[in-house]
Amino acid sequence: GEDVEQSLFLSVREGDSSVINCTYTDSSSTYLYWYKQEPGAGLQLLTYIFSNMDMKQDQRLTVLLNKKDKHLSLRIADTQTGDSAIYFCAERMNYGGSQGNLIFGKGTKLSVKP
Amino acid sequence: DSGVTQTPKHLITATGQRVTLRCSPRSGDLSVYWYQQSLDQGLQFLIQYYNGEERAKGNILERFSAQQFPDLHSELNLSSLELGDSALYFCASSPGDGDTQYFGPGTRLTVL
Numbered sequence: 358g359e360d361v362e363q364s365l366f367l368s369v370r371e372g373d374s375s376v377i378n379c380t381y382t383d384s385s386s387t388y389l390y391w392y393k394q395e396p397g398a399g400l401q402l403l404t405y406i407f408s409n410m411d412m413k414q415d416q417r418l419t420v421l422l423n424k425k426d427k428h429l430s431l432r433i434a435d436t437q438t439g440d441s442a443i444y445f446c447a448e449r450m451n452y453g454g455s456q457g458n459l460i461f462g463k464g465t466k467l468s469v470k471p
Numbered sequence: 472d473s474g475v476t477q478t479p480k481h482l483i484t485a486t487g488q489r490v491t492l493r494c495s496p497r498s499g500d501l502s503v504y505w506y507q508q509s510l511d512q513g514l515q516f517l518i519q520y521y522n523g524e525e526r527a528k529g530n531i532l533e534r535f536s537a538q539q540f541p542d543l544h545s546e547l548n549l550s551s552l553e554l555g556d557s558a559l560y561f562c563a564s565s566p567g568d569g570d571t572q573y574f575g576p577g578t579r580l581t582v583l
Contacts, residue, residue, distance in 0.1 A: 392574070399473070399561060400574040445514065449569065458504070458527055459572060461514035 363446055363462035370470050375433040377465045379446030382427065388449040389422065390459065391431045395442045403431070403444075433467075441469045474498065475564050475575035483581045489550040492578045496543055496564030502526070503545040504565070504572060505537055509558040520545055521568045552582045 362380045369375045381389065387408050392400040406413045406420045406429070413420045419432040433440055443464040450458050474497035484490055496503050505517040507530075516529035520539035531537075534552075539545045549556060559579050563572035 388571070390571070399576040400563075401473070402571065402573060405571060458516045458519060458529060459506075459514075460516070463513045 361446055361448055361460050361462035363444075363465045365463065366466050366468070368468045368470065369436050371436060371438055373436055375431075375436045375440070375467055375469075377431045377433075377444050377446075377467065379429040379431075379462055380427055381429065381446070381448045381460075383448060383450060383460075384424070384427065389420075389429050390447040390449070391418075391420065392445045392447060392461075393442045394445065394464070400445065436467075436469050438469045438471060441467055443467070473573040473575065475562060475573055477560075477562050477575040477578050479578060480576065481579050481581075483583065484552060485583055486552055486554060488552050488582075489548065490552065490580065492547040492549070492560055492562075492580075494545045494547070494562030494564075494575060496545070496562075497573055500564035500566050500573075501543065502565045502568055502570070502572075503539055503543070504563040505531075505545070505547050506561045506563065506574075507558045508561060508577070509555075514561075517547070519568075526568060549580070554582050556580065557582045 360382045390405040391403040417434045421430045445464045446462040447459040476495045478493045501522045504519045508514045517531040518537050519526040537547045559577045561577045563574045565572045
């Protein structure tokens with residue numbers, strides 16, 4: 358079945374780069390997303406990548422997609438304490454006639470130490 | 472701020488009761504999605520409406536139902552509540568069917 362896997366925790370020092378990894382199962386996924394959730398808050402869309410792309414850069418964020426291995430990563434350059442949050446990887450599935458339901462990973466909790 | 476609003480922010484109720492959660496999508500968005508976030512199950516898709524019609528169902532219990540009204544706001548009804556229904560319920564919206572989804576702040580439901 359559909360499954361998205363992420364490591365649960367990542368700890369980095371302020372100023373370092375963070376790399377959050379994700380693997381997904383459905384090769385027919387068209388879009389892959391990264392969302393950020395701060396404590397007590399909703400899900401904030403960070404970035405997304407279309408499945409025919411290998412890389413997308415958006416300011417401090419770089420998304421890499423390896424379709425062969427079904428592996429997605431999010432790199433945050435110059436990580437700041439404000440980046441501390443839970444990061445969710447999600448794949449868009451064609452499901453039951455709909456074009457766009459999301460299957461989420463369990464989330465990676467990023468802790469940034471000063 | 473995503474532009475998606477949800478009310479109430481918090482809800483505390485007892486087992487066996489019924490509650491209604493409300494969602495207003497971003498202006499112009501036709502699709503509304505409901506998700507449940509719990510510690511053990513993570514984020515799970517419940518149901519999607521597109522322009523008033525049910526579009527897809529996920530892991531939604533029979534005790535739960537939803538609808539989307541002509542003004543495009545949506546309500547999620549949860550009945551015969553159990554302790555295990557305690558969770559964060561998120562609504563998301565997108566312009567069409569399958570576009571990028573923008574999430575609301577969620578409703579935290581506590582069933583005592």
